[in-house]
Amino acid sequence: DQAPAMVxxxxxxxxxxxxxxxxxxxxxxxxxxxxxxxxxxxxxxPDGNVIGFAQDGPMWGNTEExxxxxxxxxxx
Numbered sequence: 001d002q003a004p005a006m007v008x009x010x011x012x013x014x015x016x017x018x019x020x021x022x023x024x025x026x027x028x029x030x031x032x033x034x035x036x037x038x039x040x041x042x043x044x045x046p047d048g049n050v051i052g053f054a055q056d057g058p059m060w061g062n063t064e065e066x067x068x069x070x071x072x073x074x075x076x
Contacts (some may be wrong), residue, residue, distance in 0.1 A: 006042075008052035013040040018052045036068040 011017055018029055021043045031051075032040040038054035 006050050006052060008040070008054050010057055012055050014041055014053055014055040017041070017043070 018041055021029055026042040026043050027046050028042075030042045030044075032042060034040050034054075040052060042050050042052050044050045
């Protein structure tokens with residue numbers, strides 16, 4: 001099943017986020033195999049909410065990783 005909406009937060013340590021989620025009883029933790037090799041994990045709670053955590057990924061302005069994903073960048 002897919003969540004109706006999801007947010008992805010940036011973090012400098014995905015492994016720490018995963019450890020905290022496991023300690024708090026997350027209903028699932030699913031790593032995503034990013035084409036740009038960006039550590040990304042989806043974490044679910046018992047209510048069906050899903051939150052993503054990406055480690056310094058393209059959402060934060062790394063245009064080289066955007067290009068690997070096939071996303072064109074536009075100059076400001």
